[in-house]
Amino acid sequence: MASVIRVLLVDDDALVRAGLSMMLDGVGDIVVVGEAGDGREALTAADAHHPDVVLMDLQMPNVDGIAATRRLRSRPNAPEVIVLTTFDTDEHVLDALRAGASGFLLKDTPPARIADAVTRVAAGDPVLSPEITRKLMMRSVTQTGAYERARTALAALTPREHDVAVAIGNGRSNAEIATELAMSVTTVKSHVSSILTKLGCDNRTQIALLTHDADLV
Template sequence: MTSTEPRTVRVLIVDDDPLVRAGLVMMLGGAADISVVGEAGDGSQVLPLVDRHAPEVVLMDIRMPVMDGLAATEAVRARPGAPEVIVLTTFDADDQVLGALRAGAAGFLLKDTPPGEIVAAVRKVAQGHPVLSPAVTRRLIARVADSEHDRRRAQARERLAALNDRERKVAVAVGQGRSNAEIGAVLFLGVPTVKTHVSSILTKLALNNRVQIALLVHDAGLLDDRE
């Protein structure tokens, strides 16, 4: 029998506070399967460091000088083969967090999140799973004033019109925070079929992950529908 080495997750830390960066480096350095490959003090340094070190996960502060975390997230996620981004913030109702999620970030963490949870989040995101549940997404959205509510709802519904009826039901179930197994049970589908529908939704709507599906469904107002 042959044994394989556990995969090491390559992480880039982006924060304008050197003490925060040092704390994160120390925290993640204690995990044998995680390697901090670079640090940046503002968003303008992110793309060159991504090119140089090829991280799989970027821990991205929101409020930084020169280029903030939202602009940096948009720039990173627009590239082919982009690393996953976890937004770091001290404000769980920061409207820029929503912007980062819509730009393709895999989730967000508060800076006072316990170390073990941050390490677990990095591992989870590296495996392709978001670290923000749709329920938390909805609470975040509800706390942010949005003067463009009607326009966003119309735009979201127009985008979702590209889905067929079954895909629409699956998208709503994702927005409700259901797992693939739970969606299958509710819609009488096998889990592989649910996965196929989720993949189709992501492709048709040009989305990166389930968090973005949940945001779009919420924006469309479908979580309040009783139809």
């Protein structure tokens, strides 16, 4: 992770962007490098500013946050995306995570936790608010065949990779996984890379979503 975390703010409310900028800029190693008022502007701003992390609203004109996240995450050297929104329906959560978001927080999240989320996501750890985590755990794993698809996908993993995937689903960091499974952090990172490739996932959050679908956590 770079010593300075470059952040792009995307929200159609200028006051929200101003508040986030004042809150984040200069906190630790976080620097706000740009702003955008909708998803279309976000794509242009990302090209101009090369952010490490994008804080993304969902409901915006022209291109919404889900579409913008999907397009950003499909690019080479894609920035991490944290969805920061007032909407927390199951559909919004799942759509955002499947689009490649590494975090999902509500706008009433305390400022310190938002800053911590930016730091953690930049380091490769997914972040979900407790409210969102509960939603994922409570939703039916059998809907639309998600359970069967997840179980089939995870069957491609080695037993050790399976253990690592379940630990990711439980929200463990690389260091915590290394301690729990008695392996080095380097080995954990190697397993995570292999899991991402085998499952066709973009990030750890999508691995976690699969383990939830498979009813493993």
